Amino acid sequence: MPERNELLIEIAPTGVIRAAVNMSNAALVQLDPVTGVLTGPSAQIAIALAAELGCDLSIIRYGSAADILAAANGNEWDVAFIASDPSRADSFSFSPPYTTVTASFLVSDSSPLCSVGHVDVEGVRIAAARTAAYTKQLERQVRNAVVLHTENPASALDMLASSQCDAAAGLTESLSRFCEENPGFRVVDGSFSQVPQAIAVHRRCVHASTFLSDFIKQHCSAGKPSN
Structure with a gap:
């Protein structure tokens, strides 16, 4: 000591x-x-x-x-x-x-994406904050989807809300709060990262x-x- x-x-x-x-x-x-x-x-x-x-x-x-x-x-x-x-x-x-906090994906209610495993497919665009620790983990995992970097977590959510991507990555609790305040969105099942x-x-x-x-x-x- x-x-x-x-x-x-x-x-x-x-x-x-x-x-x-x-x-x-x-x-x-x-x-x-x-x-x-x-x-x-x-x-x-x-x-x-x-x-x-x-x-x-x-x-x-x-x-x-x-x-x-x-x-x-x-x-x-x-x-x-x-x-x-x-x-x-x-x-x-x-x-x-x-x-430890978990990270998952936010999608629109009309999205066919239901779980973390469904998101990493060809043609899916994932918005994620450039400097977030979970984004670094996401990039190591993704094989088929495309990760679109944003300046911060809020920008990723804005991209989803304006239909510029198919899913927004973020901390599960923050995504859940967003859903409570913004009807029309949901968090998919599971998590892709434990931070x-x-x-x-x-x-x-x-x-x-x-x-x-x-x-x-x-x-x-x-x-x-x-x-």
Whole structure:
């Protein structure tokens, strides 16, 4: 276990832990419209982390994981709650996963596509956010369908709504919420991806990386994180 002073230099250099969260991932963090309080696993663990270290906490909201990554070199955050993706390992160190979210496809009610297995056929166009971890997994799996890259998850949904594609890839919970608010769409059966979610720090933060690994293992063994 690193010395506390060494750890705080990396994890709270301003005296406050600045934790980046992805507000587009409803499975991980939500804003209570009445109280204005952030809830969900990411927010809960950020609060527990600050309590463990006896530090103040500032949860910084981003519109997407791509926005968090784009801000990585701007000294805006100290820890980030993002997907643990091997392609990001050259820039970040990841804790063990604190939860896993699934990804699936959204289609129109009139679509003949019923399950994940039906989507990967010739002629099917799948819209998916360019920088999403699930898109990278999707690209490794697809053999027949065509993946159309969009700037963010919302753009993928817009493409489906405007009939520019046959299916939109996204996190299952976010797709389900879209269906609740937009009649005429449904989520197909099954999932094509399971995306582990972790706490990331810059590769240079070796003390923070060691601490967060132990912290998440203890947190998860106590059964504290929940979906």
